[in-house]
Amino acid sequence: MLIDTHVHLNVQAFDEDRHEVIQRARENGISHMINVGFNRETIPSSIALAEQYDFIYSTVGWHPTDAKDMTPDDLEWIESLCRHEKVVAIGEIGLDYYWDTSPKDVQARVFREQIRLARKLGMPIVIHNRDAHHDVVQILREEKAAEVGGVMHCYSGSWETAKMCLDMNFYISFGGPVTFKNAKQPKEVLEKVPLDRLLIETDAPYLAPHPYRGKRNESSYVRLVAETAAQIKGISLEELAGITSRNAISIFGIK
Incomplete structure (x- = not known):
């Protein structure tokens, strides 16, 4: 059993063969998928997908690149959607x-507002962090994100930053880039992350793992990430799959 903890199955890249992609994932041992809604367009379709398939769950949040478009009404809308039985986290949120595409101060405000909402509702958060490691950690600390914890999605930072996130009750999730031959730092960080805080993902259709790098990614390829992680950790694929699946079930409250 494997769980793809971060995927975008509802985007246009899958319009021609979405059901087939989902079936391929199931045939390759992917038991659950966490589909991410991140703006006004993708949130409704992400929830609709989760309603269609009992093994797909959804997150709802506002992506930092779209931060300038978020209104107070949107934040209230996200709060109302968090009551949906298939919504398991607020995200992806953060800084990019x-x-x-959005001013840094606007990104920070929208990020803080959603962390506060997560604390109000007692829900985990899924963090998008691109080239903003210091500011992400600082905001997480200032907004007391450790009260809810969550996932550092497609982690690309240093071990020092990862330790700070672990101390704030976050899981560290790795995707396709950890399989790249030149991925020295992600491999080194994965080796150090405790097994009980490790997650795997695809971020499909983006960031396909080796040997599909540069092509469309899909959930079935999370097995390739798992194989790399198992090799780095020196354990079997079956053990790695069991541990990361239990971690995903724990943080997301999957039934």
């Missing part, structure tokens, strides 16, 4: 300093 790579894409220059």
Whole structure:
């Protein structure tokens, strides 16, 4: 049993063969998928997908690259959707300093508002962090995110930053990039992350693992991430799968 803890099955890249992609994942031992809704367009379709398949769950949140578009009504909307039985976390939320689409101060405000909402509702959060390690950790600390914890999605930072996140009750999740031959730092960090805080994901259709790098990613490929993680940890694929699945069930409250 494997769980893909971060995927975007509802996006346009899967419009032609979505059901087949989902079936391939099931045939490859993927028992559950956490589909991520991150703006006004993707949140409703993510929940609809979770309603269609009993083994798919959804998160709802506002992505930092779209932060400038979020209104107070949107935050209330997200809060109302968190009551849905298939919604398991708020996210992906965070900071993105790579894409220059929303001002940093607006990103920070939207990030803080959603952490506060998560604490109000007692829900975990899924963190998007691109080129903003220091500021992400600082905001998580200041907003007391350790009260709810969550997932550092597709982790790309240093071990020092990972330790700070672990101390704040976060799981560290690795995706396709950890399988790349030149991925020295992600491999070193994964080796040090405690097994009881380790998660795996695809972020499909993005960041396909080796040997599909550069092509469309899909949930079935999470097995390749698991194989790499098992090799780095020096354990069997079966053991790695069991541990990471139990971790995902724990943080997301999957039934």
